[in-house]
Amino acid sequence: MAPSQHIFLKTINTSSVFILSIVVELNKIVVANTISPLCFQLAQERGRKTKTTKLMADGIGLT
Incomplete structure (x- = not known):
């Protein structure tokens, strides 16, 4: 349970x-709406390893 929920x-x-x-x-x-598009995007990118790796590197600031 999140700390804010615990206090509540x-x-x-x-x-x-x-x-x-x-x-x-x-x-x-809210969590479902946040996670579902990310899972869908990962499923779309599956099999395109070069593009997926670049997206992941961009996301963590390695480029």
């Missing part, structure tokens, strides 16, 4: 559990 858990009372579950579900959606 400590501050809520029992009547706020429903709100917490909504926040957790929204976080899952």
Whole structure:
């Protein structure tokens, strides 16, 4: 659990559990929307090793 979520858990009372579950579900959606395009891009680049290696090098500042 992320530190911010842990702090939020400590501050809520029992009547706020429903709100917490909504926040957790929204976080899952945000993570899914962030990761899915990256996975799709990696799948597209598979088999084109030169281009993939260059993209990876650009991403970590080695070029």
